Amino acid sequence: MTSGGGPTARVFGVDIGGSGIKGAPVDLDRGELAEERHKVLTPHPSTPDAVVDGVVEVTRHFAWSGGPVGVTFPGVVTDGTIRTAANVDKSWIGVDLVALLGERLGCPVTVLNDADAAGVAEMTFGAGRGHKGTVIMLTFGTGIGSAVFTRGVLVPNTELGHLEIHGHEAEKRASSKVKEDHGLSWSQWADRVQTYLQHLEMLFSPEMFVIGGGVSRKAHKFLPLIEDVRAEIVPAQLQNNAGIVGAAMAAAESADGAG
Ligand code: BGC
Numbered sequence: 001m002t003s004g005g006g007p008t009a010r011v012f013g014v015d016i017g018g019s020g021i022k023g024a025p026v027d028l029d030r031g032e033l034a035e036e037r038h039k040v041l042t043p044h045p046s047t048p049d050a051v052v053d054g055v056v057e058v059t060r061h062f063a064w065s066g067g068p069v070g071v072t073f074p075g076v077v078t079d080g081t082i083r084t085a086a087n088v089d090k091s092w093i094g095v096d097l098v099a100l101l102g103e104r105l106g107c108p109v110t111v112l113n114d115a116d117a118a119g120v121a122e123m124t125f126g127a128g129r130g131h132k133g134t135v136i137m138l139t140f141g142t143g144i145g146s147a148v149f150t151r152g153v154l155v156p157n158t159e160l161g162h163l164e165i166h167g168h169e170a171e172k173r174a175s176s177k178v179k180e181d182h183g184l185s186w187s188q189w190a191d192r193v194q195t196y197l198q199h200l201e202m203l204f205s206p207e208m209f210v211i212g213g214g215v216s217r218k219a220h221k222f223l224p225l226i227e228d229v230r231a232e233i234v235p236a237q238l239q240n241n242a243g244i245v246g247a248a249m250a251a252a253e254s255a256d257g258a259g
Pocket of ligand 1: 073074075076084086087113114115116139141142143144145146159161171
């Protein structure tokens with residue numbers, strides 16, 4: 001399959017995560033995957049060459065050729081270059097992923113932070129749709145990712161998972177990996193998430209928090225336990241596909257800009 005032409009052409013989205021590299025062609029009119037996504041395990045060590053092989057494998061599964069590909073990365077990304085690598089191999093820092101992947105895939109490639117991608121998708125098709133005030137999307141997974149919007153516009157690479165609260169980095173206290181690694185109960189974990197949200201509320205006064213990452217599927221287990229936060233707190237609606245959809249949206253936007 002190719003991406004075809006015309007305004008409703010499909011674009012490919014790939015989400016590079018701590019455990020898996022997932023991708024699919026995306027239907028940008030509906031903000032949905034156009035086909036069932038394909039996943040390969042994230043290699044360990046997660047070096048650039050090994051991860052790029054994984055991304056290539058995911059696109060090959062769909063025989064994708066030519067059309068734009070959007071890719072998320074779990075770190076700061078500026079001008080297609082990776083600047084931080086908190087939860088992946090440190091050799092990523094300084095890698096121009098747009099150039100590296102563009103060469104391997106022979107397609108135009110756009111790269112952005114994973115939480116930014118998820119946030120963009122949620123603001124357009126999911127829980128944040130229509131919200132004009134400050135909205136903070138948080139993804140709870142191996143780390144904590146953040147995406148901050150006001151009037152629907154993203155401030156990229158905010159990295160609020162690394163805020164220091166009571167002497168601890170937030171993602172080392174409240175990511176869902178920490179919940180698993182330390183066998184925290186829902187109520188113990190919700191307590192930590194509440195402390196984190198209160199801190200963000202003190203700094204940003206958002207009207208809404210959108211809670212994403214795999215754990216958003218179990219929102220009913222912990223959101224009711226978070227009572228002392230003023231902002232509305234809602235689970236992400238695109239759940240685990242938000243990154244793929246947001247990546248494809250970013251790629252389509254770059255393609256439009258270039259054309
Ligand atoms: C990284 C962020 C990323 C988040 C979620 C953090 O450790 O620094 O860039 O968005 O994890 O993957």
